[in-house]
Amino acid sequence: MATAKELSDFLEAVERRAFKQTAYAVRDDHAALDIVQDAMMKLATKYADKPLAELPMLFQRILQNTMRDYWRRQKVRNLWTTLLSSFGGSAEGGDERDPLETIDVEDDSDEPHAQLERSQTIKLIELAIQKLPARQREAFVLRYWEEMDVAETAKIMGCSDGSVKTHCSRAVHSLATELKKQGLDKLGITGSIAMSKSLKS
Amino acid sequence: MLNTHENHTNRMTAEFEDSVSDMNQPTDAELAHYVIDLLDDNAQHLTAVTAKRLSVARSLAVSQLASQQGLNHSGHVLARFGDQIERHRIMSTAIAVGAMLLAFYAAQHFGFNSNLEEGDAFLLASDLPPEAYADKGFDTWLVSKND
Numbered sequence: 001m002a003t004a005k006e007l008s009d010f011l012e013a014v015e016r017r018a019f020k021q022t023a024y025a026v027r028d029d030h031a032a033l034d035i036v037q038d039a040m041m042k043l044a045t046k047y048a049d050k051p052l053a054e055l056p057m058l059f060q061r062i063l064q065n066t067m068r069d070y071w072r073r074q075k076v077r078n079l080w081t082t083l084l085s086s087f088g089g090s091a092e093g094g095d096e097r098d099p100l101e102t103i104d105v106e107d108d109s110d111e112p113h114a115q116l117e118r119s120q121t122i123k124l125i126e127l128a129i130q131k132l133p134a135r136q137r138e139a140f141v142l143r144y145w146e147e148m149d150v151a152e153t154a155k156i157m158g159c160s161d162g163s164v165k166t167h168c169s170r171a172v173h174s175l176a177t178e179l180k181k182q183g184l185d186k187l188g189i190t191g192s193i194a195m196s197k198s199l200k201s
Numbered sequence: 202m203l204n205t206h207e208n209h210t211n212r213m214t215a216e217f218e219d220s221v222s223d224m225n226q227p228t229d230a231e232l233a234h235y236v237i238d239l240l241d242d243n244a245q246h247l248t249a250v251t252a253k254r255l256s257v258a259r260s261l262a263v264s265q266l267a268s269q270q271g272l273n274h275s276g277h278v279l280a281r282f283g284d285q286i287e288r289h290r291i292m293s294t295a296i297a298v299g300a301m302l303l304a305f306y307a308a309q310h311f312g313f314n315s316n317l318e319e320g321d322a323f324l325l326a327s328d329l330p331p332e333a334y335a336d337k338g339f340d341t342w343l344v345s346k347n348d
Contacts (some may be wrong), residue, residue: 004267020244021257029251037258048269062229122243132204142238172229175236193280 001050007097010055011040018063021141024129026066035070039063060146061156064138071134128178132171135159140175 001009015036022032039062047058129137135157142153144163153164247255324331333339 002266004270006262007266008259008263011262013346014251016244016247016256017241019247019251020240033251033258034322036255037261039257041265044266045269048266078313110307117237125239126243129236129240140233144233146241165331169229172233176229176232179236 002048002050002055006052007044007048007055010052010059011043014056014059015040017094017145018059021145022063022067024126024141025137026070031070035063035066041067042066056146057148057152057156060142062149072139102157124179124182125175128175131178132174136167136174139164140171143168177186 018036018039019032022035023029026032026035039059042062043055043059047055047062050058087162132140138157139153142148142156143150148156150161152162153168154161157164157167324334
């Protein structure tokens with residue numbers, strides 16, 4: 001059973017990642033904060049009697065379920081909005097735009113070139129992650145960011161190990177394709193990875 | 202012949218250049234780890250407002266846990282009391298039965314005493330003296346007189 005101090009330390013360690021992951025999924029920072037808070041409260045209320053070692057997996061499971069609840073509510077809300085807006089006039093038709101084309105390129109000449117390049121790369125990566133199908137993003141985040149094994153990820157996602165591997169592989173491939181399309185050399189990714197490889201070797 | 206050799210050399214050169222280019226290209230796994238490193242780093246640089254909001258959410262969750270654990274503690278006290286009762290169920294039953302028997306005996310005892318008191322009062326209030334009831338020949342005399 002986790003004490004208040006242990007729970008506090010655990011949440012402090014995961015809250016930022018949880019927020020970013022949720023923000024990528026729901027694309028709304030305020031909603032993401034609400035979802036993370038809900039997940040924290042549910043963990044504290046319903047699973048306080050569980051041992052500390054089980055908290056990471058439980059928290060991820062709660063977080064994913066809370067996101068799904070949010071999507072369900074959004075779906076119902078969107079349905080009504082669409083129905084009501086169909087009486088009020090036509091939409092602008094901006095849904096088909098590629099979000100990668102809408103990035104504001106910061107043109108701040110005072111900022112160092114590397115920092116600018118890095119921030120642009122992060123923006124591109126974040127958009128590429130947001131563009132991933134929900135299940136692929138979930139699998140990618142849990143496997144690579146939360147460093148969970150296939151079985152744990154499968155348990156959280158409620159699917160088989162094979163499905164997790166497929167989702168992960170497709171997610172990484174989609175990300176790679178998207179980033180290669182933008183030009184890895186241009187983004188400085190190739191150079192950075194090559195440098196880190198040479199440092200490791 | 203010379204043309205064929207030249208074509209072969211060109212093809213070999215192209216393949217070598219492709220392989221060198223492929224070696225420089227990161228694998229999917231390397232790319233994934235690179236992406237995660239960037240995202241992790243980026244997650245540590247949230248705005249102050251977002252960080253504050255997360256901190257408040259965490260505090261709420263922790264205080265919720267603390268209050269829940271306080272409630273559980275008082276619940277444990279009641280549960281312990283209940284356990285004691287459960288453990289001494291037989292003894293409690295025996296005590297209850299004993300108390301009932303004692304009450305019954307007391308009721309009987311005090312009831313008998315009150316009957317005695319009533320008898321005494323009757324004798325004292327009667328026209329005949331109490332010695333008349335103690336006389337052995339009195340009953341015989343009473344019957345013969347009635348006849």
